[in-house]
Each structure stands twice: as structure tokens, then as C-alpha cells.
Amino acid sequence: MEHNSAGETPLTLYYSPKACSLASYIALEESGLDYSAVPIDIRAGANRTPRYLAINPSGGLPTLRVGETCVSESQAILIHAADQALAHHLIPPPGSLARARAHEWMNFISSPVHPAFRSIFRPQLSAGDDPVVIEAVRAQAMVKLGDVLLEINRRLGDAPFALGGFSVVDAYLFVFYLWSFDARIRTALPAGAAYAALAERVWQRPDVRKVVAGDRAARAYDLALEFLIGAEDLP
Ligand SMILES: N[C@@H](CCC(=O)N[C@@H](CS)C(=O)NCC(=O)O)C(=O)O
Structure with missing residues (x-):
């Protein structure tokens, strides 16, 4: 296994x-681990090049290279980053009920939350090429997304963060809050007060702003109007 000058496996x-x-990007930054981040822009097709397919044959993102091997799936990467930096308390300790709660959240986010968005952004993945079927899939996904956003609000209740204190679960939730302001859905679906308050707390974290700036350096996408307030330092 290779190591960097600090004796750590390069990430x-x-x-x-x-x-x-x-x-995953936020989790790595919050972990304080030494890592590098390489943009592979899906919109530019960079995830379908032989170079990237050699790293992750599915062409999916994210992928974390850990020394000579690779880990995919957001939940696995979030857990690994958090477990490698226990002093940062980004995930509860193994064996605790709170740890199970973290997995409960992350599984819920991975599915059904993420697939509801996917079916709106890329309905063809389920619908094929028929425009009528595409519209039907998208319409049903909007209903589903409304349900899961309400469920996120219900689960959060009055808690400042999903598990009480900031954790990788909040980083994961933050991404889908950003997505909920996408032009294709923003007028139809209010994300809800508890979710909005959580996203605002996450956004107050300097590491999160730094990572979003890094993410947007690869492609300067729009942020939700709320997030533009106080975001003058972004590229
Ligand atoms: N379950 C996977 C889903 C990953 C996923 O769907 N990633 C999208 C980007 S958000 C992707 O790689 N899309 C390009 C593709 O699959 O070709 C995870 O959570 O990591």
C-alpha cells in the first residue's frame, strides 16, 4: 500500500x-484528511472516457481512490471519510444506535430521495424514448419527490442537524436541497422549513463554502437564490 509523506494512504x-x-467532497474536507479532488464532468462525457472507466467501470461518480484501490457509492465514501477521522465526529461510533440512525438516513437518501430526482432529470433511464412515457415517469417522480421532501422535514423535526450535531448525513442532505432548486422543479416543490434551516446551517460552515467553490470551479452552476446571499467569495 502506498503512503504520503505523513504516512497516510493517499485519497x-x-x-x-x-x-x-x-x-463526499464535503465529507473529505470536513474530515481534515489529506485528499485531492479530480473533476470528471458528466455533462462533458468525461465519465465515459477509457481513462475514467479504468477507475470506475460503471462510469458513475463519486469514486474514491484509496491508495491502489477504489471505492464507489456515496454512502460507502461518506462512512470511510468519517471513520478515518473519528476526532471530527462526522458519524457516530460503530455499534451505537445513533450509528444505525446514520445508516437509516443515508439509505433513505440513496433511495428513494436520489432516484426521485433522477427520474425527473433523466426520465429516459426508466422510460426509454417514448415522449408520453417520459412525461408520465417525470410526473410520477414529481409526486414522489414531494412526498420524500415532506418526509425529510418530518424526520428532521426541530433538530438542528439530522443526527443532532453536524455529520456526513447533513452533507448528503445538503446536496439534494441544492438540487431541489433546479429550474426543472423549483417552482413546483417547496423543500420545507426544517430542510431549509438545515441547509442554511450546513451552508454556514466554512469547509462547505470552500468545497462548493471548488465544485463550481469545474463548472459554475447556479446556486439557489438563498445561497447567493453572502456567497460573494464564490468564483
Ligand atoms: N448510488 C450511487 C449513485 C451515483 C450516481 O447516480 N451518480 C450520478 C451523478 S449524481 C452519475 O454518476 N451519473 C452518471 C452515470 O451514471 O453515467 C451513489 O450514491 O454514489
């Missing part, structure tokens, strides 16, 4: 701007 995150990989 490289492959991410795409505004993709779900933003959660």
Missing part, C-alpha cells in the same frame, strides 16, 4: 460538479 476523490459526489 483521491473523483467528482462531477453539482452531482451527488458533492456530499
Whole structure:
């Protein structure tokens, strides 16, 4: 296993701007671990090049290179980053009920939250090419998304963060809050007060702003109007 000058296994995150990989990017920055981040822009097709497919044969993002091997799936990367930096309290300790709660949240975010967005942004993945079916899939996904956003609000209740204190779960939730302001859905779906308050708290974190600036350096996507307030330092 290779090591850097501090004796740590080198970590490289492959991410795409505004993709779900933003959660892993935030988790790595918050962990204080030494890592590098490499943009692989999905919109430019960079995830379908032989170079990237050699790293992750599915072409999916995020991927974390850990020394000579690679880990995919957001939840796995979030857990790994948090577990490598226990002093930062980004995830509860293994064996605790709170740890199970963290997995409960992350599984819920991975599915059904993420697929509801996917079916709106890329309905063809389920619908094929028929325009009528595409519209039906998108319409049903909007209903589903409304339900899951309400469920996020219900689960958060009055808690400042999903698990009480900031954790990788909040980084994961933050990404989908950003997505909920996408022009294709923002007028139809209010994300809800508890979710908005959580996203605002996450956004107050300097590491999060730094990472969003890094994410947007690869492609300067729009942020939700709320997030533009006080975001003058962004590129
Ligand atoms: N379950 C996976 C989903 C990953 C995923 O859907 N990533 C999207 C970006 S948000 C992607 O890579 N899309 C490009 C593709 O699949 O070709 C995870 O959570 O990491």
C-alpha cells in the first residue's frame, strides 16, 4: 500500500460538479484528511472516457481512490471519510444506535430521495424514448419527490442537524436541497422549513463554502437564490 509523506494512504476523490459526489467532497474536507479532488464532468462525457472507466467501470461518480484501490457509492465514501477521522465526529461510533440512525438516513437518501430526482432529470433511464412515457415517469417522480421532501422535514423535526450535531448525513442532505432548486422543479416543490434551516446551517460552515467553490470551479452552476446571499467569495 502506498503512503504520503505523513504516512497516510493517499485519497483521491473523483467528482462531477453539482452531482451527488458533492456530499463526499464535503465529507473529505470536513474530515481534515489529506485528499485531492479530480473533476470528471458528466455533462462533458468525461465519465465515459477509457481513462475514467479504468477507475470506475460503471462510469458513475463519486469514486474514491484509496491508495491502489477504489471505492464507489456515496454512502460507502461518506462512512470511510468519517471513520478515518473519528476526532471530527462526522458519524457516530460503530455499534451505537445513533450509528444505525446514520445508516437509516443515508439509505433513505440513496433511495428513494436520489432516484426521485433522477427520474425527473433523466426520465429516459426508466422510460426509454417514448415522449408520453417520459412525461408520465417525470410526473410520477414529481409526486414522489414531494412526498420524500415532506418526509425529510418530518424526520428532521426541530433538530438542528439530522443526527443532532453536524455529520456526513447533513452533507448528503445538503446536496439534494441544492438540487431541489433546479429550474426543472423549483417552482413546483417547496423543500420545507426544517430542510431549509438545515441547509442554511450546513451552508454556514466554512469547509462547505470552500468545497462548493471548488465544485463550481469545474463548472459554475447556479446556486439557489438563498445561497447567493453572502456567497460573494464564490468564483
Ligand atoms: N448510488 C450511487 C449513485 C451515483 C450516481 O447516480 N451518480 C450520478 C451523478 S449524481 C452519475 O454518476 N451519473 C452518471 C452515470 O451514471 O453515467 C451513489 O450514491 O454514489
